[in-house]
Amino acid sequence: ETGVTQTPRHLVMGMTNKKSLKCEQHLGHNAMYWYKQSAKKPLELMFVYSLEERVENNSVPSRFSPECPNSSHLFLHLHTLQPEDSALYLCASSQGGRPSGANVLTFGAGSRLTVL
């Protein structure tokens, strides 16, 4: 496996379910990110982890709970979601610390979530 892998690619859940999205990177990066991409809206940064510590929580509702057990894995735990949470959730990774030059984010293919 190379790059950034996200599972599952598609998820349908009811409002009372609990599910998790998983992200794994094989690039040796030490920072990981969750972005939300809704229809007709720009990508929204949700969470950032650098060296396994959360450095950004962009006013995300508590029904989204991130977890970063190590620098290669990132989870997004979902519970009691709303239909408006239906979106494409993109995971990304990069080198952490102070960014410089073309220190790019490498993205996964996303997990498309539908909340019924």
Place this chain on the structure above:
Amino acid sequence: AQKITQTQPGMFVQEKEAVTLDCTYDTSDQSYGLFWYKQPSSGEMIFLIYQGSYDEQNATEGRYSLNFQKARKSANLVISASQLGDSAMYFCAMRPPNNAGNMLTFGGGTRLMVKP
């Protein structure tokens, strides 16, 4: 706060012709980075090109070039010799200078459709 504006929701271009995708940004920072990403229908965000605010020359990467006009706060993407595989969403993004992670702010995107 940074803001990225992409005024073209959708564009058509004839195969083998060049096309320019517009991006303007708003920031009070002097040091920043500008990025373009491509998102095909598969969902993955693919890094295309980077321009640093202090770079004196416009960035180029193969068929991609960035027309950087700092005084106008614009960073337009030029794709030369369009190919059918270039049909996708294109996002402009900015990285501010001082943050703990490599966090990007994205524009709303432009959908490019290449006609055979």
